[in-house]
Each structure stands twice: as structure tokens, then as C-alpha cells.
Amino acid sequence: MIENEIYRDVAKEDFRAECARLFSGGNGRLRLMFAADLRETGEGFCVYTVFSHAQEDRFEILRLKGIGGEGGKPEFPSITPEVPAAHWYERQIADMFGLVPSGHPDLHPLVLHGLYPPDVYPLRRDISSEAISRHLALENEDLSPFMEVKGEGIYEIPVGPVHAGIIEPGHFRFSAVGETIYYLDARLFYTHKGAEKHFERIGFKEGVKLSERISGVSSFAHSAAYCMALERMSGTALPARASAIRTLLLEMERLYNHIGDIGNMCAGTGFAVGYARGASLKERIMALNHQLTGSRYLRGVNTPGGVLVDALQDPAATLREIEEITEEYKSFISFLTSSVSHVERLENAGVLSRAIALGLGATGIAARASGLNDDLRTSHPHFYYGQLVFETHTRMKGDVFARMMLRADEVGCSIAIIRSILHKANGKRIEGNISDGGEWEAAANSQALGYVEGPRGSVFYFVKSGANGAPLRVKPRAASFCNWPLMPFAVHGNIVPDFPLINKSFNLSYSGSDA
Amino acid sequence: MIERIFYNIIRKKQALPRKKLPAAAPDALLLPGKKEKEVFGGAFTRSIRIRQVDAGSCNACEWECTALTNPVYDIQRFGIDFVASPRHADILLVTGPASAAMANALKKTWLATPDPKIVIACGDCARDGGIYKGSYAVTGGVDKVVPVDAFIPGCPPKPADITANIMQIVKLLSKIK
Ligand code: SF4
Numbered sequence: 162m163i164e165n166e167i168y169r170d171v172a173k174e175d176f177r178a179e180c181a182r183l184f185s186g187g188n189g190r191l192r193l194m195f196a197a198d199l200r201e202t203g204e205g206f207c208v209y210t211v212f213s214h215a216q217e218d219r220f221e222i223l224r225l226k227g228i229g230g231e232g233g234k235p236e237f238p239s240i241t242p243e244v245p246a247a248h249w250y251e252r253q254i255a256d257m258f259g260l261v262p263s264g265h266p267d268l269h270p271l272v273l274h275g276l277y278p279p280d281v282y283p284l285r286r287d288i289s290s291e292a293i294s295r296h297l298a299l300e301n302e303d304l305s306p307f308m309e310v311k312g313e314g315i316y317e318i319p320v321g322p323v324h325a326g327i328i329e330p331g332h333f334r335f336s337a338v339g340e341t342i343y344y345l346d347a348r349l350f351y352t353h354k355g356a357e358k359h360f361e362r363i364g365f366k367e368g369v370k371l372s373e374r375i376s377g378v379s380s381f382a383h384s385a386a387y388c389m390a391l392e393r394m395s396g397t398a399l400p401a402r403a404s405a406i407r408t409l410l411l412e413m414e415r416l417y418n419h420i421g422d423i424g425n426m427c428a429g430t431g432f433a434v435g436y437a438r439g440a441s442l443k444e445r446i447m448a449l450n451h452q453l454t455g456s457r458y459l460r461g462v463n464t465p466g467g468v469l470v471d472a473l474q475d476p477a478a479t480l481r482e483i484e485e486i487t488e489e490y491k492s493f494i495s496f497l498t499s500s501v502s503h504v505e506r507l508e509n510a511g512v513l514s515r516a517i518a519l520g521l522g523a524t525g526i527a528a529r530a531s532g533l534n535d536d537l538r539t540s541h542p543h544f545y546y547g548q549l550v551f552e553t554h555t556r557m558k559g560d561v562f563a564r565m566m567l568r569a570d571e572v573g574c575s576i577a578i579i580r581s582i583l584h585k586a587n588g589k590r591i592e593g594n595i596s597d598g599g600e601w602e603a604a605a606n607s608q609a610l611g612y613v614e615g616p617r618g619s620v621f622y623f624v625k626s627g628a629n630g631a632p633l634r635v636k637p638r639a640a641s642f643c644n645w646p647l648m649p650f651a652v653h654g655n656i657v658p659d660f661p662l663i664n665k666s667f668n669l670s671y672s673g674s675d676a
Numbered sequence: 677m678i679e680r681i682f683y684n685i686i687r688k689k690q691a692l693p694r695k696k697l698p699a700a701a702p703d704a705l706l707l708p709g710k711k712e713k714e715v716f717g718g719a720f721t722r723s724i725r726i727r728q729v730d731a732g733s734c735n736a737c738e739w740e741c742t743a744l745t746n747p748v749y750d751i752q753r754f755g756i757d758f759v760a761s762p763r764h765a766d767i768l769l770v771t772g773p774a775s776a777a778m779a780n781a782l783k784k785t786w787l788a789t790p791d792p793k794i795v796i797a798c799g800d801c802a803r804d805g806g807i808y809k810g811s812y813a814v815t816g817g818v819d820k821v822v823p824v825d826a827f828i829p830g831c832p833p834k835p836a837d838i839t840a841n842i843m844q845i846v847k848l849l850s851k852i853k
Contacts, residue, residue, distance in 0.1 A: 283813070362810065380736065443746075
């Protein structure tokens, strides 16, 4: 049994009320919601919800099983009316499994873009990838309507999916009055690559590589969460040194993302020098990543049961480079905050209220910049975080400036964590092997969660194996999946030219969310 | 304020050394049958414009393309730059396994790019789907959607490799000595 995972089957009548109870009170968080096709084990279609308390290390996992069994309709009670954070998850379940969340206030397709025949549900286990491919109609245009805003002087601006810069694809439909955005309808999932089904196809071990490629700039967070899930599933212990290395590299990933994002915001205000300096600094951290692990994106490090690369071999040299980066960063951030015109653009732009962030289940920077104190590193300590003393940060205002300054606060925290791990390693206080040596084997009929606090927020994985130890279900959940639905609220009332800036202040991953 | 900006630009310590280009991979970059493409003879010399298209990448390939314009790689020094519209482009630099949902948009972008044009598949996914090969939601390589001239290997290819390979590809295809 995994200590902090409590599984419970609930009856259909109680499902909504139980979920509402766990979500209420301001500290309940919906971490993950997904369905699984367990018809081969006789449990039918199941819907799982994973809740946890923002200050207690305990996950309550509710399961509604036997949906659509014995000729019943494939339906389950929607929890969105009580738990708005479930909004996208339920639409995803409807698209991918054909299970209808009855009572969902806004049910329309999310993932599949009209390329698939209406009765093909990719995540059902009785249809193969090949069979789905044969059904695809690539030339179909996605004709499902956008949210239409009616009224005098309202006009629409369509943008994407191919954008002007080097950015991931997505379609944005602005309804504007003059320059002011009244409503934004974002159509995403252009980079949907069928990762969830692909995990089942390639098996748990190959899955590590796939988890590194769900979202490139969170490669390490994803593979660490995935490996953690595999380790918990099979009861594999992680050696202390491997746990310290994972923590070190998670912080390196946060560091290059946060500093890169602070720099990228300058592109949103046309501040070329700031942008160039941020990009150079990020480049320097990427080079250090490469030196430590052989990969700029920290790939090829994680493996179930440990790590493959000893990134703590020369802590003294790494420390020297970190000190130089820190110096350069300090001068960079004071340069930015002393630019009145830059700061002026950031303040009061793209305000996300605490109530919306809480209701829609925001995570990471988006949540903490709007006053929600929620950081898995302290609430659900994983890897080496339990052995370290550090401070997490929140900001109250929820605007672009708050998100930038929160990143700056967190850069300080990451540097402190990196330093303390390196000092310990230098003093020979983190010794031992970097993996448990044995070849990892999947346990049959078991399940577990894996989670980390990544650069964009919490990353979750759920894994479940069948009787032969092969994957029955692998569910990745990127931080950006929780945060994309916030965007229409954050841009409401702002001018269209500020959209790129607001978008950059969240810097969400399309690929992670689209999976 | 002004002094501050110039102070930071001028101060040498701030600037990282610009990367030297590694040796590019040779003709292997070109896909079979693409070598004798007369249409490119002399068409591209120094001023090359690229439109980057993300056809479902995991975004690591994207960020490496973004890095090409940072002060360290500074691809503009070779007369190469990224443009906002396919109408202005000589090269389409396509990343990702060509996800099913991007197939239409990629095709349209290709049609909008004036001839003669070079299409480069950037990254292992773009060649044949990479790790996503066999998944229902990807077409399995950019050449399943539009004709591809050359391929840059790597997952993701490093920025310096992307630059060196683009230059090599242009040279091979336009027979520049
Ligand atoms: S080639 Fe690798 S880095 Fe590039 S998009 Fe594919 S998985 Fe990502």
C-alpha cells in the first residue's frame, strides 16, 4: 500500500456530493480526473477523481466503476456544476471514451477536431491505433462553432493555428469591441499526438522516453513524475543520491524556464535588450544542463529505480558556474525592474482573480501569483525536498507583473536549493549508488500516482498495470492542462495587443496540454 | 536609463562568445531523389528567409529554433532570418510528427509559400514520427503531408547543428560553390 494514496469506490448517487465535499473549503484541489476502460477486468468503464488538500500529504482517489455496464447508457454524473475544475477533464473523457458527463454545462468536443468519425473513441481498448488511423479524415475542416458574442460593434479576430512567431500551434478567436477583448475562445489540441494510447502500446519501460517528450521544456518534470509512479507501483525504493539528483535537476529545469520566461516577457513589451539578455542567460543554463547530463533538456536521465547519469560528479565546478549565473541574473533582474516603461506595461495587465484560479483549479505560477498557496514541494514532499529547508512564495495581485516577480522569487528559491544540494554533495554527505542496480520489473495488477512540482505547476501521472504487468492505463496530466481554461478570464477587458504579453506571462505548453 | 542600457551592452563580460558552427553533416541530409533539383540553381544565396511551422512538436524542437536568434547563435549574421508569413519565406522549417490536426494547416502554409521553396523536416519526429510513430493521431512524418527536401536529425537537434545544416542544405540544393 502506498501511504498517501487512499482509494475508494463510490456509488453513482454519491459521486457528485462526495467530490463536492472534497473540493470545498478553499483547500481542496482536484489534482486529476480521468477514465479507464477496465472492461477486460470486469469492472467496466471507470471514472477516477484525485483530490488532495493543499496542506496535507494525502490523496483521496474516488472511483466510479461499472459505467455503461449491463446495457446501461455510458453516462456518469458530471461534477462540473460543483467542481468547475473538472470542466475540461470531463470533456476530454467524453471525447476519448465516449462516456457522457450528464449535467455538464458546456459539453462540446475538446480534443478531436472533427477528424474522427463520431463513434470512434481512441482510448477504448477494443480499437487499435491502426484501426483509428484508417478512420481518420485528414482533409476535414473542423467546423464546430466558436462561442459567438453578439452585440453592437462586436467583431471577431481569428488567429492561428500557424502563428507569426516561432510558437506552438493553437487557434484563438477574439471577440473584441474596438481594441478591447470581450471574449477569447481558444481552440487547442492541434498538437494532440495520442500519447495516452501510445503509452499502452509501447510498454512501461519505453514509456520513460515518451514521458520526456510530452512537453519538451518540462521533459525532466514529466519523466520524474512518470518514473516515480512506476517506482511506487512496484514498491521500488529510490537511493538517496538518485533522489538528490532528481531534485537538483528539477530545480535546474525550473531555473531555465523561469529565467527564459522572464526574458520572453520582454518580447511582449518590445524590450529587445531585456529579451536578448534573458535569452543569453537561459542559453548559459542550457549549456550547464548539457554539461551535467549530456542533454540540454535533461533527457535520458530518469529511469525507474534511479537515474542513469551522475549529475553530482563535480559539485564544486557546478557551484562555480551557478554562482556566476546568479551574479548575471541579479544584474539582469534589477535592469528589468528599473525600466519604468517595461514595468508599466506589466502592471494591471491580465489580472486573474483568486476566485477564478481556485474554482478552475489553477496550478503553479498561475495559482501562486493569484494568492493560492499551493506548491507540491511542500504540501506533498517528494524526492529530496523533505530533507531541505526552503521557502515557497505567493503573490496576491494576479497580474502579469505578479507572475514575473513570482518567477523572480522562485528563481531565488531554486538557486538556494541547488546550492544546498551541491554543498552537501561537495561535503560527501550524499553518497551511494545512483540506481538500485536491478532491472525494473512492472508489478501485475497494481496502480500508483506519481507527481512533481514542475516549472509550470504540478505534473501528475497515474499508472495501472494488468495481469501480465503490461500497461492498462497511463494518464499524464501536464500543468498547462489546468491553466489553459484560465486564459479567457485573464484577457477579458484587456486590449488585443496585450494578448501576447499575457500569454507569455503564463507561458503554457500546448504540447503538454494536448498530449 | 540610456547610459544603463549602453553600459550593459558595451560591458564585454555580459556577452557570451558566439558559437562557432560545427561541421555540417554531408549530403545525407538530403532525402533521396532531391539532389539534382535544378530549380534551386542560384535561387538562394545570402538572404534566406525561413518560416518555421510547428506540426505537433513536443516544443523542444521549437525552443531550439527560437534559440537560433539569441545572441549566442545569432543566425542573422549568416544572412538568415525568420519571417512571420509563409508568403515571405524561402524555406519552411517544419518540426513535429505532423499531427493529424495540423495536417490541413501545414498543407495550407506550404501552398502559401511561393516557389521555389525548400522544405526541411527538423528533428526525428519530422522525419518519420520519431517516438510517436504508430500513434493514431500523427501522420508519421512531414513528407506524408507536403514534399520534403531535406532532414535535420536530432531529438531535438542542437541550435548550432540546425544552423550548420540549414546552410549546408541550401548550398547543396542551390549548387553554390
Ligand atoms: S524530434 Fe524530439 S524534440 Fe523534436 S519534436 Fe520530436 S520528440 Fe520533440
